[in-house]
Amino acid sequence: MNTKMAKRKSYSEEFKREAVRLLVTRGERPVSEVARGLGVSSSQLCQWQRRYADVAATAVNERGESKDEELARLRREVSILRKEKEVLKKSMGLFVRDMQR
Numbered sequence: 001m002n003t004k005m006a007k008r009k010s011y012s013e014e015f016k017r018e019a020v021r022l023l024v025t026r027g028e029r030p031v032s033e034v035a036r037g038l039g040v041s042s043s044q045l046c047q048w049q050r051r052y053a054d055v056a057a058t059a060v061n062e063r064g065e066s067k068d069e070e071l072a073r074l075r076r077e078v079s080i081l082r083k084e085k086e087v088l089k090k091s092m093g094l095f096v097r098d099m100q101r
Helices: 014-024 031-038 040-050 055-059 067-100
Strands: none
Touching: 014 031, 014 040, 014 055, 031 040, 040 055
C-alpha cells in the first residue's frame, strides 16, 4: 500500500485575491493563460473568482479606477461630447448661412 499521498498546495488569501484581480483585469488573455502563469488550474482560479467576488467587483482597470468609477467617467465624457457636438452643429449652421449670403 502506498502511503505517500500527493501534497495539496495551499495558497495564501492574498495570493488568491491577487489571482482574481489578475483574472478580472486580464484583457484579451484567456483564463487558461492566466492560470498557467500563476501555476494553478483554470478550475481553481474560477473557484477563487466565485469565492472572492468582492475583489472582482472592485477590480481596477489600467487607469486605477473601479468599474463603477470608469462607468461614471465615461458617462461624463459622453455628456461632454454630446454638448460639443451640438455646439459644432450650430456653428456649422451659422457658417453655412453666412456662406449663402
